[in-house]
Amino acid sequence: MGPPVETIVVAESQIPDEPTRDIILELKRRGIPQRYVPIQRLSIKIDSDGVYVETRRGPLRPDVVVIRGIGFLLDANTMIRRVTTLEILEGEGAVAINPVRSLLASRDKLKSLYILSRSKVPVPPTIVTEDLYYAYNAVKSLETVVIKPIQGSRGFGAMLFSDPDLAFQVMRTLLLTHNPLYVQKYVQKPNRDIRAIVVDGRVIGCMYRISNIWKTNIAQGARAEPCKPTPDLEDIAIRATRALGLVYSGVDIGETRDGYVVFEVNASPDWRGFKSSTGVNPAQYIVDYISNIKR
Numbered sequence: 001m002g003p004p005v006e007t008i009v010v011a012e013s014q015i016p017d018e019p020t021r022d023i024i025l026e027l028k029r030r031g032i033p034q035r036y037v038p039i040q041r042l043s044i045k046i047d048s049d050g051v052y053v054e055t056r057r058g059p060l061r062p063d064v065v066v067i068r069g070i071g072f073l074l075d076a077n078t079m080i081r082r083v084t085t086l087e088i089l090e091g092e093g094a095v096a097i098n099p100v101r102s103l104l105a106s107r108d109k110l111k112s113l114y115i116l117s118r119s120k121v122p123v124p125p126t127i128v129t130e131d132l133y134y135a136y137n138a139v140k141s142l143e144t145v146v147i148k149p150i151q152g153s154r155g156f157g158a159m160l161f162s163d164p165d166l167a168f169q170v171m172r173t174l175l176l177t178h179n180p181l182y183v184q185k186y187v188q189k190p191n192r193d194i195r196a197i198v199v200d201g202r203v204i205g206c207m208y209r210i211s212n213i214w215k216t217n218i219a220q221g222a223r224a225e226p227c228k229p230t231p232d233l234e235d236i237a238i239r240a241t242r243a244l245g246l247v248y249s250g251v252d253i254g255e256t257r258d259g260y261v262v263f264e265v266n267a268s269p270d271w272r273g274f275k276s277s278t279g280v281n282p283a284q285y286i287v288d289y290i291s292n293i294k295r
């Protein structure tokens with residue numbers, strides 16, 4: 001049983017970002033045949049001979065598809081096309097990393113919160129609605145709230161409110177522009193959160209993301225410092241990742257007076273800050289996982 005004969009790496013941009021390049025480099029280093037394909041260039045052909053996933057250069061029969069992204073500003077039709085394309089790849093026998101179902105669950109902040117909560121992973125109190133008056137009442141009772149895009153990342157678009165009427169005006173505008181409301185209680189935390197990277201059921205490292213603003217994303221200017229994972233932290237990060245069915249993840253964790261809470265689980269985490277602060281390259285662990293897949 002040799003290594004997988006073909007791995008494709010998929011994301012939206014023409015030029016792969018740094019974590020994607022890390023994975024490609026590591027695959028190359030181990031002699032695993034690989035190719036980067038922008039998702040826009042993955043086409044499906046269905047005819048009397050069967051089903052093909054192709055590029056202009058012809059059919060692909062990957063054993064593994066590493067999905068680093070499906071796109072950011074997607075309309076519903078393009079989203080359906082891309083998701084179904086990946087489902088077909090998976091259905092025709094490729095091992096998807098991360099699995100398409102899990103990837104979609106993580107991308108959807110409502111679905112992932114539901115799954116985490118059902119798995120007894122602590123999460124902040126949250127309401128998700130299209131009902132402005134329901135949301136307005138919730139803002140009043142939750143006091144300080146964070147309103148986030150239901151699909152979002154890097155802290156873009158997440159807003160903090162303590163004035164319910166300021167929140168009302170923004171929520172009204174969000175609804176008019178077809179954005180359902182995801183309203184979460186703001187939990188008190190130190191000037192940092194913890195990002196843990198989990199691969200194949202293990203925490204390979206974690207970092208503090210330290211900031212003088214409440215959003216501790218590196219993309220919002222937070223500084224990365226290594227942290228030492230405690231057994232409790234490992235437990236929550238591993239349980240959150242397992243609940244969502246992810247092979248690897250980046251788990252965002254807040255330290256509150258009542259213990260840890262999970263803000264979200266990222267299925268395609270950026271790891272530049274993690275790599276430079278911990279010296280750990282997640283790509284090595286992901287490619288270990290790939291090279292152990294039995295064909």
Ligand SMILES: Nc1ncnc2c1ncn2[C@@H]1O[C@H](COP(=O)(O)OP(=O)(O)O)[C@@H](O)[C@H]1O
Nearest residue numbers: 124152153154155185186187215216252263264
């Ligand atoms: N409910 C909350 N209470 C306090 N801080 C929060 C809360 N939600 C998010 N944050 C802060 O904002 C950051 C970004 O939120 P997150 O849910 O991870 O969304 P994104 O997908 O934009 O990264 C978190 O890492 C955390 O520092």
Ligand SMILES: [Mg+2]
Nearest residue numbers: 154155252264
């Ligand atoms: Mg986050």
